Amino acid sequence: xxxxxxxxxxxxxxxxxxxxGQPPGGQVTDGLVGLAGALLLAVPGxxxGLVGLAxxxxxxxxxxxxxxxxxxxxxVSSMVAGDLFGPRTVRVRQGAPQPTPQPxxxxxxxxxxxIEGEIVEPGRH
Numbered sequence: 001x002x003x004x005x006x007x008x009x010x011x012x013x014x015x016x017x018x019x020x021g022q023p024p025g026g027q028v029t030d031g032l033v034g035l036a037g038a039l040l041l042a043v044p045g046x047x048x049g050l051v052g053l054a055x056x057x058x059x060x061x062x063x064x065x066x067x068x069x070x071x072x073x074x075x076v077s078s079m080v081a082g083d084l085f086g087p088r089t090v091r092v093r094q095g096a097p098q099p100t101p102q103p104x105x106x107x108x109x110x111x112x113x114x115i116e117g118e119i120v121e122p123g124r125h
Contacts, residue, residue, distance in 0.1 A: 002038040002041060002042075002056075003035065003038045003039065003042065005038075006031065006034035006035050006037070006038045007031070007035060009031060009034065010027065010028065010030070010031020010032065010034065010035060011031070013027030013028070013030065013031055014027050014028055014031065022086070023082075023083060023084055023085050023086040024084070025069070025072075025081075025084030025085035025086070026065075026069075026085065028084070029065045029068050029069055029072075030061065030065050032068065033055055033061050033064045033065050033068060034055070034056065034061065036052075036055055036064075037051075037052045037053070037054070037055030037056045037061070038052065038056070039052070040052025040055065041053060041056075069085060072084065072085075073085070
């Protein structure tokens with residue numbers, strides 16, 4: 001019963017996000033975490049049952065969803081991650097650039113100057 005409920009919840013979230021023209025990644029990730037929790041509850045064993053139950057609790061589910069999102073963003077291209085989860089927010093600080101331990105290719109703007117910035121997850125400061 002729990003598997004069916006979580007599966008339907010994930011499907012409805014995906015469809016509503018797609019219909020609204022929003023990236024469906026958040027709803028899909030939340031649904032997958034819920035389905036994983038329900039599956040772990042169905043698997044015999046104390047540890048799998050406890051992990052499955054924990055994944056159905058809202059704070060643990062948010063942490064797991066954030067972990068799945070980070071892992072997905074690392075493994076897929078930026079374009080695919082943007083399509084799934086929406087555009088990433090970038091915070092730009094003014095001032096002298098700080099040296100980085102292993103610099104990657106700098107972002108070049110019109111004047112040919114590199115700007116320092118960091119990626120900020122939505123909802124975090």
